[in-house]
Amino acid sequence: MSWQRKSLRRRLLLWLLGALAVISALMLFEVRSSATKAANEAYDRVLLGSALAIAERVVVVGDTLEVDVPYVALEMLTSAAQDRVFYQVIGPEKQFITGYNDLPVVSEEEIPINGAPLFFDANYRGDAIRVGAISRHLSGGRISTRFTVMVAETVGGRSRLIREMMTAAIVRQLVLIFVAGIVMWIGIGWGLKPLLRLEAALNRRTPSDLRPIEHEVPREVRHLIDAINDLMHRLEASFGAMQRFTSNAAHQLRTPLAAIQTQAELAIDETNPEETRKRLEHLSRSTKQTSRLINQLLSLARANQAGTTQIGESFQSPKIDLKRVCEQVTREFVPLAVDKDIDLGFESLNGPFSINGNRELIEEALKNLIDNALNYCPKGATVTVRLRNMQGKILLEVEDNGPGIVQSERSKIFERFYRSETRDDEGCGLGLPIVREIMECHGGAVEYRSGPNDSGSCFVLSFFDN
Numbered sequence: 001m002s003w004q005r006k007s008l009r010r011r012l013l014l015w016l017l018g019a020l021a022v023i024s025a026l027m028l029f030e031v032r033s034s035a036t037k038a039a040n041e042a043y044d045r046v047l048l049g050s051a052l053a054i055a056e057r058v059v060v061v062g063d064t065l066e067v068d069v070p071y072v073a074l075e076m077l078t079s080a081a082q083d084r085v086f087y088q089v090i091g092p093e094k095q096f097i098t099g100y101n102d103l104p105v106v107s108e109e110e111i112p113i114n115g116a117p118l119f120f121d122a123n124y125r126g127d128a129i130r131v132g133a134i135s136r137h138l139s140g141g142r143i144s145t146r147f148t149v150m151v152a153e154t155v156g157g158r159s160r161l162i163r164e165m166m167t168a169a170i171v172r173q174l175v176l177i178f179v180a181g182i183v184m185w186i187g188i189g190w191g192l193k194p195l196l197r198l199e200a201a202l203n204r205r206t207p208s209d210l211r212p213i214e215h216e217v218p219r220e221v222r223h224l225i226d227a228i229n230d231l232m233h234r235l236e237a238s239f240g241a242m243q244r245f246t247s248n249a250a251h252q253l254r255t256p257l258a259a260i261q262t263q264a265e266l267a268i269d270e271t272n273p274e275e276t277r278k279r280l281e282h283l284s285r286s287t288k289q290t291s292r293l294i295n296q297l298l299s300l301a302r303a304n305q306a307g308t309t310q311i312g313e314s315f316q317s318p319k320i321d322l323k324r325v326c327e328q329v330t331r332e333f334v335p336l337a338v339d340k341d342i343d344l345g346f347e348s349l350n351g352p353f354s355i356n357g358n359r360e361l362i363e364e365a366l367k368n369l370i371d372n373a374l375n376y377c378p379k380g381a382t383v384t385v386r387l388r389n390m391q392g393k394i395l396l397e398v399e400d401n402g403p404g405i406v407q408s409e410r411s412k413i414f415e416r417f418y419r420s421e422t423r424d425d426e427g428c429g430l431g432l433p434i435v436r437e438i439m440e441c442h443g444g445a446v447e448y449r450s451g452p453n454d455s456g457s458c459f460v461l462s463f464f465d466n
């Protein structure tokens with residue numbers, strides 16, 4: 001499982017506990033240094049007492065120093081722990097007087113002359129020791145001199161004390177982390193509750209319920225909810241459009257089907273062969289119209305689907321040569337144009353004309369435009385299919401010198417099922433909406449312009465050379 005899919009609660013908890021563990025480790029360092037300081041202060045005081053007791057017993061005999069070491073002074077050290085105790089008294093110029101003569105020596109200058117003690121850590125016979133040293137001045141008989149008393153002990157007692165303090169601190173920290181973990185687990189769960197309530201509310205909704213979500217949610221989730229609401233809004237609009245389209249299509253289909261039924265019933269009852277023939281002709285026209293409508297509906301659905309699924313997939317396919325497409329489609333319409341006595345031609349100005357696109361859909365768009373021009377232009381008209389490349393933009397124009405489209409209708413002709421009111425011929429008002437849909441899914445556009453000399457029509461498809 002990737003980390004993105006792991007429980008949010010567990011992830012938050014791990015982060016918080018991780019941070020807490022790092023802080024605890026830093027605090028334990030601090031605890032260790034204060035425990036060492038506290039243990040040293042306590043033990044050093046005893047060490048100093050012992051050194052002072054020995055210093056008390058240093059006397060001048062003749063011109064030498066003598067010491068009668070009070071064993072009780074060392075006793076107070078050894079009674080504290082199972083540590084070993086060492087001492088040493090030295091006279092001027094490091095002259096050994098009594099004690100352990102191989103103790104680490106400290107020079108007289110290092111010991112403060114104001115009587116304050118000097119404590120330091122050292123190593124003696126392989127053991128760590130703590131040494132306390134004091135320097136005293138003594139005069140009597142014929143001499144006046146300084147001497148140094150050093151008392152040392154192994155550090156077992158101190159280490160044990162520090163260890164105990166550390167163990168207590170570690171236990172304290174672990175309990176703290178454990179309790180914090182439980183509190184955080186409950187707290188995070190509580191904080192995530194609005195999301196669970198939201199989930200339950202969404203689960204209760206019916207599929208058609210696309211109202212915006214208005215639940216109270218934490219600020220961090222607000223943006224997500226806004227995005228979902230936005231999507232709901234768009235879905236609602238698209239569902240609405242689909243519903244309108246379906247009911248429009250059903251309505252449009254009903255009319256020619258009703259006409260077919262009426263004509264068929266009349267033809268059955270008709271006894272006059274001439275009238276029967278007329279009825280059957282009517283029937284055939286209505287059937288053609290229905291078939292045209294169904295074909296146009298299918299084309300629109302195909303273009304629509306291409307708009308939502310094909311972009312970025314098959315449009316990445318090899319480029320298509322628009323010039324060849326135009327030549328071929330125009331050629332297909334020549335017999336029909338000849339029939340209608342319309343001059344249909346193709347011209348290409350400056351190339352190149354290759355684009356990334358869906359060949360069948362572009363053919364469909366062009367067929368609709370030529371079909372319109374041939375349908376709506378009178379005999380003797382001229383229809384020109386023209387290709388030109390204008391600074392990276394490829395323009396495919398279908399121009400005629402027919403009746404054109406009046407200004408008031410120009411904004412409506414791209415609406416589905418819109419037909420000019422003056423038209424009573426076969427047609428379902430889907431040709432131009434299909435063209436627009438196809439152009440949109442190619443990232444291009446279709447626009448209407450007036451034909452040459454402001455008469456006739458010119459439909460311009462613009463593709464971006466890619």
Ligand SMILES: Nc1ncnc2c1ncn2[C@@H]1O[C@H](COP(=O)(O)OP(=O)(O)OP(=O)(O)O)[C@@H](O)[C@H]1O
Nearest residue numbers: 372373376404413419420427428429430431432457
């Ligand atoms: N070249 C043209 N010259 C004049 N009017 C046109 C031309 N092309 C389209 N129109 C007008 O625009 C209207 C819409 O055209 P559209 O192609 O969308 O539908 P249609 O041709 O009526 O039906 P169909 O779906 O069968 O093509 C037409 O009814 C017609 O009035």
Ligand SMILES: [Mg+2]
Nearest residue numbers: 368372431432
């Ligand atoms: Mg048409």
